[in-house]
Amino acid sequence: MWEAFGIENEDILWSCIAFNGGIAGHQTAPCGAVSAATVCTGLLHRWPLADKKRANQERLEARQDASQLVRSFLEKFGNITCSGLVNLDFSQPAVYRQFQESGIWKDKCNKYVEFVIEKLYEFHDKRSARRPPLKVLLYTKPGCPFCAQARLDLEERGVSYEEITIDGNPEALKEVMKLSNGEGIVPILVMGEDVKVGFGGG
Known part of the structure; x- marks a missing residue:
C-alpha cells in the first residue's frame, strides 16, 4: 500500500510494518492488510488541524470509510481476523515458517492486500471528486x-x-x-x- 500510493515518508511504512499475521503473529487481531488500510484511510483524509471545522469533518469521513472497508472485507472474505482467514496457528513458529515457505500467502494474503488497495483507490477517487482543490x-x-x-x-x-x-x-x-x-x-x-x-x- 505504501508503494501503491507513492507515500515518500518512510515513517508510514515502518508504522505498519508489524501488521503481518494479524499483529506480529497475534492472529486474533485483524488481518494486517485491513489494519494497514485503515491507517491509509486516515492519511487520505488528513487536513490541517488549524481548520477545525474541516478537520472534524474529515475525521468523521475517515471513520466512515474505515467502517465501510471492514464491512466490505467481511462480505468478500467472511472473516477479518488472520486466524479466521488462513486457518493456521501462527503461535507455533514452525507453522509460520511453513506458511511462508509454502507460498500459500501468495494466493491468500495477496488477495486481501489487492482488495483493500482497490477500496482505498475508490475512497480516493470519491474524495477527489467532491473535494475542492487546496489553494x-x-x-x-x-x-x-x-x-x-x-x-x-x-x-x-x-x-x-x-x-x-x-x-x-x-x-x-x-x-x-x-x-x-x-x-x-x-x-x-x-x-x-x-x-x-x-x-x-x-
Whole structure:
C-alpha cells in the first residue's frame, strides 16, 4: 500500500510494518492488510488541524470509510481476523515458517492486500471528486536559496502552486510580515489554512 500510493515518508511504512499475521503473529487481531488500510484511510483524509471545522469533518469521513472497508472485507472474505482467514496457528513458529515457505500467502494474503488497495483507490477517487482543490501559495524573493529549495520540493511532489514574490510587491510583503510575525522570513508556504514559514533553515 505504501508503494501503491507513492507515500515518500518512510515513517508510514515502518508504522505498519508489524501488521503481518494479524499483529506480529497475534492472529486474533485483524488481518494486517485491513489494519494497514485503515491507517491509509486516515492519511487520505488528513487536513490541517488549524481548520477545525474541516478537520472534524474529515475525521468523521475517515471513520466512515474505515467502517465501510471492514464491512466490505467481511462480505468478500467472511472473516477479518488472520486466524479466521488462513486457518493456521501462527503461535507455533514452525507453522509460520511453513506458511511462508509454502507460498500459500501468495494466493491468500495477496488477495486481501489487492482488495483493500482497490477500496482505498475508490475512497480516493470519491474524495477527489467532491473535494475542492487546496489553494497553495508560495511567497518568495529573488536570489533566496531556501525559496528555490521550497519551489523544487513542491515541483518534485507534483503540487500545483502560485508563486508570489515580495520584491516590488508591497501587498505581498505586508502579508509575509503578518504570516511571519513581523520577521519578514521567506519562503512562506500557505496550503489552505496551514502556514509553514521557512524551508530547510530559511
